[in-house]
Amino acid sequence: MAAAEGRSGGDSGHVSQSHSNASGLGGQEDEEGDALDASLRATAAAYSAYLLVERSAFSEQVESLEKSLEELLTRVDEFVGMLDMIRSDSSQVVNESLPEIYTKAVEMRQIYRRIDKLEAFVKMIANHVAGMEERVVKAETDLGAFPSTFKKILHTISMPSFRNVILSDLQKSSSSRQQTAYEPPVLFKTEDYFPCPNEAPY
Known part of the structure; x- marks a missing residue:
């Protein structure tokens, strides 16, 4: 019975010691987390200071x-x-x-x-x-072409011999004109190309 009580007393002391050790480890972790957060904030502030340029400058x-x-x-x-x-x-x-x-x-x-x-x-x-x-x-x-005005001039000339020679030449030329047969040229008809409105177009 005494041995059991001694064993139980030893166990309770061991348990209390383990609880105190666990609480000590939790405090260290919290302190390390706070330090890490602080270092991260400081690093971010430093980088932002590098990136953000002063506008006034x-x-x-x-x-x-x-x-x-x-x-x-x-x-x-x-x-x-x-x-x-x-x-x-x-x-x-x-x-x-x-x-x-x-x-x-x-x-x-x-x-x-x-x-x-x-x-x-x-x-x-x-x-x-x-x-x-x-x-x-x-x-x-x-x-030959002999203008009528030139004929009138010849009639006014006082030299009969010269006038007779010229007039005889004119008569010969006129007789040759009468003997020459006139052949009219073949021409186009505008009606063939510009028909009346009631006719078919060209």
Whole structure:
């Protein structure tokens, strides 16, 4: 019985000692945690002091940088607006302008055909005019051209012999003109190229 009491007394002393040791370890851990938190705060404050620059020392540079950033943001907004406008214009061109352009192109093809026909008509007229000029030059060369005013001048000349010679030459030339057969040139008809409204076009 006494041995049991002695054993129980020894156990109670051992338990109290273990409780005191546990409480001592918990206090050390709390102190170490507080010290770690304090060191972390000090380290963060030191890094923030390195990163955060005093504004008063570099105020001009900071203001210029802010202005540059604001201008850059403004340009970006303008560029985005321009892109939106280009997108809307592109959709308008694709949906509205291109069909209108195609319709006008089809209409212009008919106008181009008319222009080609008109150019061919003008070229044909130029060929006819050139042929007429050649005939006129040939007629003047073959028949001769003697103005009526010059005939009147000859009648006023007092020298009869000279006047008779000239008049005889004129009579010979007139007789040769009468003997020459006139062949009219083959000309075009405007009705063939410019018909009446009730007729079919050329």
